[in-house]
Amino acid sequence: MSIDSAKISIQQVNKSFRVRRRPGDLKGSSQSVKALDHINLDVKPGEFMVIVGPSGCGKSTLLDLLAGLTTPTSGQILLDGKPITGPNLDRGIVFQQYALFPWKTALANVEFGLETKGVPRKERRAIAQEYIELVGLAGFEHRYPHELSGGMKQRIAIARSLAYDPEVLLMDEPFAALDAQTRESLQSELLRIWEATKKTIIFITHGIEEAVYLGQRVAVMTSRPGRIKEVIEVPFEARTSEEDLRAHPDFVRLRHQIWDLLKDEVKLAQEQEKDRSLQSGTGKISGKGAATHG
Numbered sequence: 001m002s003i004d005s006a007k008i009s010i011q012q013v014n015k016s017f018r019v020r021r022r023p024g025d026l027k028g029s030s031q032s033v034k035a036l037d038h039i040n041l042d043v044k045p046g047e048f049m050v051i052v053g054p055s056g057c058g059k060s061t062l063l064d065l066l067a068g069l070t071t072p073t074s075g076q077i078l079l080d081g082k083p084i085t086g087p088n089l090d091r092g093i094v095f096q097q098y099a100l101f102p103w104k105t106a107l108a109n110v111e112f113g114l115e116t117k118g119v120p121r122k123e124r125r126a127i128a129q130e131y132i133e134l135v136g137l138a139g140f141e142h143r144y145p146h147e148l149s150g151g152m153k154q155r156i157a158i159a160r161s162l163a164y165d166p167e168v169l170l171m172d173e174p175f176a177a178l179d180a181q182t183r184e185s186l187q188s189e190l191l192r193i194w195e196a197t198k199k200t201i202i203f204i205t206h207g208i209e210e211a212v213y214l215g216q217r218v219a220v221m222t223s224r225p226g227r228i229k230e231v232i233e234v235p236f237e238a239r240t241s242e243e244d245l246r247a248h249p250d251f252v253r254l255r256h257q258i259w260d261l262l263k264d265e266v267k268l269a270q271e272q273e274k275d276r277s278l279q280s281g282t283g284k285i286s287g288k289g290a291a292t293h294g
């Protein structure tokens, strides 16, 4: 793909962080930790791109760069051919934790981005209502976040990100905290919404099955420093109308192919984490999933 036709073009992106050698060390005694190493990836307009990788490989770091929350140490990210220089309403973000305002109703949460954009009150309400309907929550407009289930909160977070009509939706493990059934139903909802809105989506996950189910392409990352190991095409035409896509022989084959690419990276990531916890003296290893086969 030429850079001109890419919606997003990630070019030779490196990202390093300075970290203290040991917790409590005095200033000055720090080292550089390379999180991302020469990331190159082009995402087409309207494409659903999934990024999968082991724990700590730099997926969230990459998403933060795409969101403009941080800047690359070197390299650049272009949106429609122009460098991303900071956060903007042309990109919507959905995080794992719902990040809703607890003091606002579902409707007011969805209206929030529109308020920032200066959309008049009446219009704001109508647009918010439309997106609440799109995510299947008509009737729940006046509920507060604490009155909603995890799946409902995440639907509201998606509606809020879509309401101000961003060109790109950035999703950082948005369904990871949900139970399996809610996750599966939100996955198919998301595909329906994507088909209806034609947004470019970049979706980060640990889950291989989720990656194959959602992505038109799946970029597999290595363990830290994160590189793109391979980009796999997922050639399903009509995911939402397919009866039982997960049982399709091609689905099973792709899942295995991605797991084959990932399993050594997962092992490496676990060793890195073990080393790090020993060095920091905590001896604790996070139970966070490295990458799930299922």
Ligand SMILES: Nc1ncnc2c1ncn2[C@@H]1O[C@H](COP(=O)(O)OP(=O)(O)OP(=O)(O)O)[C@@H](O)[C@H]1O
Pocket: 017, 018, 019, 033, 034, 035, 053, 054, 055, 056, 057, 058, 059, 060, 061, 062, 206, 224, 288
């Ligand atoms: N602000 C920061 N300062 C120092 N190091 C950081 C910072 N943010 C991330 N890192 C380090 O960069 C590496 C990549 O982290 P990142 O959170 O992007 O990985 P990830 O793939 O999203 O992990 P997970 O899947 O576990 O959420 C890790 O080693 C992490 O400790």
